[in-house]
Amino acid sequence: MSNILKKRKVDSECRVFNDKWTLDYLFLESQDMLVCLVCWRSVSVKKEFNVRRHYETQHAAKFDQVQGQLRKDKIESLQKALLGQQTLFTKVTKDVECVVKASFLISEIIAKKLKPFSDGDFVKECIDVAVDCICPEKKKLFSNMSLSRFTIVRRIEDIAKNIETILKEKAELFQTYSICLDESTDITDNAQLAIFVRGVDKDFNVTEELLKLSCMKGTVTGEDVFDEMKNALAENKLVLSKLAGITTDGAPAMVGRKRGLVGLLNAELVKLEGSEQLIATHCIIHQENLCAKELKMDHVMTVVVKTVNFIRARGLNHRQFKEFLHEMETEYCDVIYFSEVRWLSRGKVLHRFYHLREEIKLFMVMKEKPVPELSDANWLLDLAFLVDITTHLNELNTKLQGQDQLINNLNDHIKSFQTKLKLWESQLSKGITVHFRNLTDCKTEANMPNIMKYNEHVIALKTQFSSRFADFARHAKDFQLFSDPFSVNAETAPESMQMELIELQCNGDLERKYREVSLIQFYKLYIAQEEFPTIRFHALKMVSLFPSTYICEQFFSKMKLTKSKNRCRLTDDNLSNELRVATSNINANISDLCRDKICQMSH
Numbered sequence: 001m002s003n004i005l006k007k008r009k010v011d012s013e014c015r016v017f018n019d020k021w022t023l024d025y026l027f028l029e030s031q032d033m034l035v036c037l038v039c040w041r042s043v044s045v046k047k048e049f050n051v052r053r054h055y056e057t058q059h060a061a062k063f064d065q066v067q068g069q070l071r072k073d074k075i076e077s078l079q080k081a082l083l084g085q086q087t088l089f090t091k092v093t094k095d096v097e098c099v100v101k102a103s104f105l106i107s108e109i110i111a112k113k114l115k116p117f118s119d120g121d122f123v124k125e126c127i128d129v130a131v132d133c134i135c136p137e138k139k140k141l142f143s144n145m146s147l148s149r150f151t152i153v154r155r156i157e158d159i160a161k162n163i164e165t166i167l168k169e170k171a172e173l174f175q176t177y178s179i180c181l182d183e184s185t186d187i188t189d190n191a192q193l194a195i196f197v198r199g200v201d202k203d204f205n206v207t208e209e210l211l212k213l214s215c216m217k218g219t220v221t222g223e224d225v226f227d228e229m230k231n232a233l234a235e236n237k238l239v240l241s242k243l244a245g246i247t248t249d250g251a252p253a254m255v256g257r258k259r260g261l262v263g264l265l266n267a268e269l270v271k272l273e274g275s276e277q278l279i280a281t282h283c284i285i286h287q288e289n290l291c292a293k294e295l296k297m298d299h300v301m302t303v304v305v306k307t308v309n310f311i312r313a314r315g316l317n318h319r320q321f322k323e324f325l326h327e328m329e330t331e332y333c334d335v336i337y338f339s340e341v342r343w344l345s346r347g348k349v350l351h352r353f354y355h356l357r358e359e360i361k362l363f364m365v366m367k368e369k370p371v372p373e374l375s376d377a378n379w380l381l382d383l384a385f386l387v388d389i390t391t392h393l394n395e396l397n398t399k400l401q402g403q404d405q406l407i408n409n410l411n412d413h414i415k416s417f418q419t420k421l422k423l424w425e426s427q428l429s430k431g432i433t434v435h436f437r438n439l440t441d442c443k444t445e446a447n448m449p450n451i452m453k454y455n456e457h458v459i460a461l462k463t464q465f466s467s468r469f470a471d472f473a474r475h476a477k478d479f480q481l482f483s484d485p486f487s488v489n490a491e492t493a494p495e496s497m498q499m500e501l502i503e504l505q506c507n508g509d510l511e512r513k514y515r516e517v518s519l520i521q522f523y524k525l526y527i528a529q530e531e532f533p534t535i536r537f538h539a540l541k542m543v544s545l546f547p548s549t550y551i552c553e554q555f556f557s558k559m560k561l562t563k564s565k566n567r568c569r570l571t572d573d574n575l576s577n578e579l580r581v582a583t584s585n586i587n588a589n590i591s592d593l594c595r596d597k598i599c600q601m602s603h
Contacts, residue, residue, distance in 0.1 A: 099145050100594045106147060107155030108588065111581035114562045117156075117574075120147035153574060160577035162588040163209075170207050170586075171236045174199035175537070178245040178279075178544045179211075181229065181254075181261075182552035183220055186563050190572075191216035193225060194552050194559075195232050200544045204524040208404060208551065210583055211236060213576040222253045222260040229261070240265075241272050245279035247546040249286055276541070279478075281471055283549040284410050285400045289343055291464040292393045295457055300382050301338075301346070303373050304353050307360060308335050310369060317367065324363055325356070332356055343397050347390035354387045354438060377442075378450055384438040385454050389461075392420070392435075400548060406519070407547040408479040411472050414465070421462040428455040482542040483519065485535065486511055497534045504532060555583055 034051060039058065110119055124147040131142045171177075177199035186192050197211040212232035216224060233240065246262065248254035257263040262280045269278055311321045312335065325333055335352055339345040353360065361374040373379040399413045424435060431451055433440045443451050472479075481488050481497070490501045504510060504527075513526050523539040562578055563570050581588075 096144075097594055099141065100597045101590055103146055103151065104155050104159065104590045104593055107152045108159055108581060108590075110152060111156045111159070111578045114558060114578070114582055116567060117149040117152040120149055120152040123147055156581055157573075157577050158593050159588045159590075160580045162593055163580060163584050163586045166586050166589070167207070167209050167211075168236050170201070171197070171199060171238055173201040174207075174238070174242060175202050175540050176200060176242050176244045176544050177238060178247070178546050179229065179243065180247045180546035180549055180552060181225070182249050182549045182556070183216070183225070183251075184556040184559070186559060186575075187565055187568050188563070191220045192556075192559060192575075193220070193228055194555050195229060196546070196551050196555075197236070197238070198544050198546055199238075200540045202529070202540075204520050204540065204543060206404065206543060207585075209586065210555070210580055213572075213579060215572040220253060222256050222264060225253060225261045226264045229265075240269060243269070243278065244276065244541045245281065245545045247281050247283060247549055249549055249552075250282040255280070255282065279475060279545060281407075281545075281547070282468075284414065284469075284472070285343065285397065285548045285550060285553075287468040288393070288397055288400060288414070291461060291468055292346075292390070294460050294464045295386065295389065296460075297382060297386050297457070300379070300386050301350075303371065303379075304350060304383075305338050307364065307371055308337065308349065308353065310367075311335055311360075311363070312337060321363055324366075325359060328359055330356060330359055335360070344394050347387075347394035350383070350387045350390055354383055357383075377444075381439070381442050381450055384442040385436060385451075385457075387438050388436040389457070392417075401550055403551055403554070405547055406543065407545045408483040408542065410547040411476070411479050412483075414469055414472065418462065418465050418469075421458055421465065425455055425458045425462065428452060428458060478538070478542065482539055486514060497538065500532045500535050504535060555579065558582055 036054065036059075106120065106123055110117070110123075124145065127142055127145070128139070131139050177197055180196045180198065181194060183191055183193045193214040193216055195211045195214070196208065198206065198208045200206055212228070212235070214228045214232070216228070218224070243265075246265065248261065252260060254261045262278075266278060266280075311317050318334075322334055332352055332355060335356060336349055338349045357374055357380070361371060364371050364374075396413060396417050400410055420435075427434065429452060433443060433451060439451065439454075466473075477488075477492065481493060481501075485501060486505050488501065490498050490505070493501050510526055514522050517525070520543065523536060523543075527536045527539065529536055559575070559579060562582075563575055
């Protein structure tokens, strides 16, 4: 034991003295070896005897006479010469790595902007022109950057796989997660099923990513969708027991109780012990849009759509109408088409038509296509009411849109609108139109009885909201328990949570923090796992829920731009890879991807 300690002491002293004796003998420790600064040779064993022997036999006669500051200057110049020789090779390696990294970063931008893979050649030409003008001495280095369409495909594929790998690593840390899925048909009539996951780890870090894009070559039944979803979960090592909720578009194949996706999923969860009750919801935005269709005022929409189509369908009419509006110096310069599938389309079309009604009336008379309804006071009253009520619905729809929204916030927007409907019902029955601006401008004492009839439309709308949002109403207590735990009656709370809830409500410090910080920060920082495990898990579950399929709708919009009639031969794998990169919030590890790549000339 004493010999071992003695050896360690000698080694320690040698390391402390290392810099002094190596420089005395003109040696430098570089890359785990000792290299002579004069002849650039290395010694076989890193010991003072070997170094001294080399110095005395090879360089002592020349350098013993150089002492003091002159010797220090000489050593410094020799060090610079050695390091310069070594960096000659590292600089080349670094240049190659930078070229490959630039190729990856440009490929990532092409994918995020949904551009064709062949645009890499165009980017390369632009870079070559810029280099010729700015730094022609670097032209050879930039010419080595590979940006051919085949390279771009491989780069995007590598980035997508890296993102998928990172997602799998994050998925292993999920305490709970939810699924959002929807199906749409691409330009080649293939059914594309988009499956998104929203998972939350123990620290309330939310991950909302594309889990899988599946191309359904055959049927799209509930069983087919269920099989694809199970495969996607298995590929990412997500267990069904942690599934908190599922959000769909409400199609029969999705929500069927027996053979639909939700029915099959519930039957599968029954087999699992300890699994939580699944919260299955129909997209909140879809339901709001379906409620809006309850306004049966086709006699107004038919005239509006027919008139707009007459103006926009023929180029001459359209040009003349825009010039007519320009001469009249109107607020709007054109009318817009109505699109049934766009959520906000009807409200915007009606709003524009109403504010240009006088100009449209004159223009249609000039074209010998008069619209008699534009001279009918009762019809104009119906138009004004429809404009106002669709404006209110559009404002609600806009609040429901967006990613990373909490389900309790969107449910509050719906409850708020239902309360507004009750208020409007009461006021319209008395002829009060204070919240209907355009209707107020049009109404007179003569047509006051006609105004009261709009009360029936508000009642029908209120009934639709109550019926369609029944699934959200069923979980209202869960939402309140998450969003405002201090106002919940402990007796009505789940039994497993009652004791913790009482402890929480009696803690004045926690109640003050609840008022001061955001909801997620409150649960993340102040609701301890050891003290409130059930309440904390309930919060994790609520945070993970998708309130709508907005992320799917946004995804399909990008899919339409990517796989268009000009890129209809895009393969399923390339489509999936490009859309994954374009929609992901995960930053790919480009440095790791560059490490094993070799720079090749672009072709």
